Amino acid sequence: MEAKHQNSQRRRPGKSPPKAFREHLFHSLLNYAGPYSVGIMEIEVPVREPRTFSRIKHNHMHALRMDTVLFSIYYPCDPSSYAQSRGKRPSKATWLPRPRTLTSKGYAKFFSMPQLPVTAYIAATSMFTKLPAFRNAKLAGDRPGDCAGAASRSSLGAHSQDTLTGSGDKPKFPVIFFSHGSGGSRTCYSIVYGELAGNGFIIVAVEHRDGSGARSYVNIPPSGELADGLKINNTNPKRFYKVDYIFPPDNALDTSPNNARGVDTELRHAQIEMRMSEIGEAYYVLELLNNGQGDLVYKNNLRKKGNAGSSSKGLEVINWSDCDGRLLLSNVTVMGHPFGGATTVEIVRQNDRFPYIGQGIFRDAWGQATPKVGEVTHQSLRKPLLAINSEAFMHWPESFRRICDIGKEARNGGALCWVLTIKGSTHLSQTNFAMLYPHWMSFFMKTMVNPKRAVALTVNSSLEFLSRVLPPALTLGNAWVNEGILKTKVLIAGELPREHQPDGKLIASRLRIFNELRIRTVNWVRREPKESVATYIKGRPLIGLVNFPLGSEVWMHLSPDEENRQYPIRLSQEV
Template sequence: MAFPGRLSSVKSHDSQRRTDTGTENAGEIPHAKKPRSRPPTSLRDKLGFLQGHLPSYSGPYQVGSMDIEVPAENPRTFSNITRKHRHVLQLETVLFTLYYPAAIGSGTGRDPAGHKRWSRETWLPRPRCELAKGYGKFAGVPEPLSVAWFAATSMLTKLRAFRNAPPARHWPPEGPLKKPGYKRKDQQGPPPPGQPDEPQFPVMFFSHGLGGTRTAYSSMCGEFASYGFVVCAVEHRDGSGPRTFVNHRRGPDGSVDQHPVSEKVDHWPEEIERGYHVIDYLFPKDNPMDTSPSNDQGVDTELRLAQIDMRLGEFEEAHRVLCEIVKGNGEQIAKQNLRGKGYKGGTSRGLEGVDWSTWTNRFHIDKLTVAGHSFGAATVIEALRNTERFQHVHAGIIYDIWGAPIKPPADDPRHRIHSPLLGINSEAFMYWQSNFDRVMSLMKEATEQGAPAYLCTVRGSIHVSQSDFTLLYRHICSLLLKATVHPERAIDLNVSASLEFLRDVTSGSGRSIIERCLTDEKLLQTDLLEDVPDLHKPKEELIAMKLKVKHEFRTRLSAKIQRKLKRKKRHGFYKPGDEIWMHFKPEEDLLRAWRERTLGSHDLDEEDLQNDTVDSSDQEAELNSSP
């Protein structure tokens, strides 16, 4: 079936990929802009060599966070998969971390509960030693060694978000969007024309990959929050994380036995007695390496599809909780919260000091963006296809998707992708041919339904470049996995491309907040690449795991010197294609039709309709004017 996408991009991948020897500097480490300014804000930042630290956020908002775990409205099991005579996939509570724009003054003075010092949650969720052991089991490392490693590197690392901070109620200032976000924090500007004095923020759901947690992507989630998004990072209890703790509900007096465990889930007696149970990473039976590209057995379809089904259930439960908060029922949610004092993984502060009245109508709940990394991106695809079940989802973003667990598109056209879709690959995953072909098929599927779709690759990146691991363990990622992109710049590129995409396919105040906060790098206007270079392609047994850099020391040193010399010039050095490759994008007519259909012609101005025809010389001058 023909579809109105860029045919040149499709043709180059319908057959075996060819090496592009004509692309200028294809095999070199690309020219790159500096990461956005994130100056250190504390002694912990300046002494980062003692413990890994995460960079502050670059957007114009301060960021707050809160951990919420509440009982599911509909507890149930998924599939008939059992281990030790118990269902392994059962939904009893939903746990997520909420990252959001915080009010002016967050982080200074007393916190909302009256404490002298503001609190920031640790990056490794509590109980930290137990999580470290879970990572050891996931990686096949002895527990003592795993605990020692995390204790020496990131056990004390903290998120950059202030716990339980009040939500922002202001618009950031107007002015040149290239001004560093940290210089615009704690400043208020006028609302855009036609918008209320207090903004309503757009909402994003984020789904982690295998081995991930709700905090493993805190830099991506926090960056979006600093640019005006409320991000719900769900911790999946489907056996895809290293280790997670599910608290059981308690009675009015706090005792476990006062509240019977739901008959729809099953527990061992000792779990009921202690009030929680543990879920470790679930390896497929007789096929523990089903994620490997070289695995002849292929993916464990039964397990992975069941896990995705449970993840969708967790999305629904988290959406229900957010609906209650935005309606003004946050107090009731706080009373149900199982992450306070006395609960496993909880803290003494819990949701202490939160003024829930400030959350009423603070964010949009009828239009959501769903985003995810790797296996989480596969979850996003299934959410987009289930349009009747997820009517509130209006766009999807897939970061380095693992395509093997995804089912083929249904015969029923209603169960295909009808929403705009953005895919951002790492260069390491781009060389995985069968996976790349699956991603391209998703772009075609969306385009056939009339929805705009984009697919690009961040040059020099590896699979963990969209998580916190590359920020905390940057030397390992560089020396062993051969990543060449600056880890903070990789986050910048992913967030910038995502915001440009959402600006172009959304409407209302959600779009207004993006336009006010966005630093437009025009990444999605990058020209299509006919053929993908494979000069960084590793050996087949290392596909998707790492890159190959020839003459590494000389190549890296030469690139570093060239960047410093060329950055001294104002123009003629940088263009977006130096840092990303564009594989697929919608034709201008399709994008125009989508905007007119979803935004309404009265909401479109001349700049909207001519967004893809900006003079290239103006683009270059604008991009190179930033530091």
């Protein structure tokens, strides 16, 4: 108890930029709770080798083409240096990627809904929502509070000191790559990115242009050279192209659990290959930053004033020398959500191609789209893995069975592996949508977990996992909360709960609440606090309080602490 109290004292949140008037008037995102302040920068650069993936074409051109790589970096920052260098209100990036109106139309197309009402609703609620991060701020030069003092570092020996600190005894930060899911972008999981960055990680949120996102804009490099041997004349006024979501021909619902035709493996495996290549290109850019070549990144950056999807701020006023030797580019973590989870599994498998990847975390992985060993690579999982499921996805038998098989694969390869489910959560509980639209999440998806708590459980279990699998030199003196989530007792076979399991056509998309009308009516009569409308279904915290008993907020399906337990797949097979 005393240790927990001391830990809580070390978690004073880092400073956040002030909210604008429109953010108080409309929707806004919560400030991050980590001890570091959070900075953000956006980078788009030409790839070293433009190329295409698969034979799939759209409008007589290859649909999967990699000409540039786009990503946002969320990182621990020094907010005081930001204020001194600008002398005005800090700049913040918008939650909805620019151009915001056209991006809203891309979401309408992705959801197969009319463009006008979707765009109008987003404009009226969250068009001007900003990320609570300092744009282009200086990389943090100190550890917050009493983290990792010099005396503690010296106790680890000379080699570990080199790992912990860069030049001038400034801290070096471990790196996490994040791969978004279908319809996602580099910003839609920013609540998770920011929490991890606030705890001392550098998060590289890649925006995939493989036709799995709702909409993304690709700026054409000055050379005009594109994949497929195409070349755009410099006098051509259109210096960009857009990439919308690709619906598989004659199988548009291949993401649906009830699709009899299954997943379009030709498209999905090609997309995973392109996603892995984009992450490889992003890693190369980080190497440039870490090796003192930030000016080259600045010179080649295409996200600058006048270009599609860009802010006028670009990468201005960044002191690139501050990044020299400050990024830990070994033992890198890869993390992903649904389709990004499938990407994560494949990256962790391919050790020869990604030797710098040390472990993986996937959330609600799209099990059916995750290649089996031999379909893309013959290498099997031999690196630590953490799988975090939503309760809604847990009830998708085929996908959950595949996730359990991946867990077996990792354990058979000698790797530490945990598979858990957050009670009362649905698929979007781990995204910004849960924070911005909690009422819609409650009414339409029947989400029952407090959205703030769902994010905390995701982040805290990830930090607990990383504290176990990363070398001690990288975790010494951290201020991470350790709630003992990974110590939750493993369920036995056949013990999966069915209380909130929906019928077949709603599997994976929502939960089921018995006596819902009565529960909501009682809540309305009691005038529960506004925050509780979407999160406290029965007029009291169903789950979500920190002082709940261990195991009351998650189900554990696989843990190396209880290796002899069976996988809970019997119930899934019976469904």
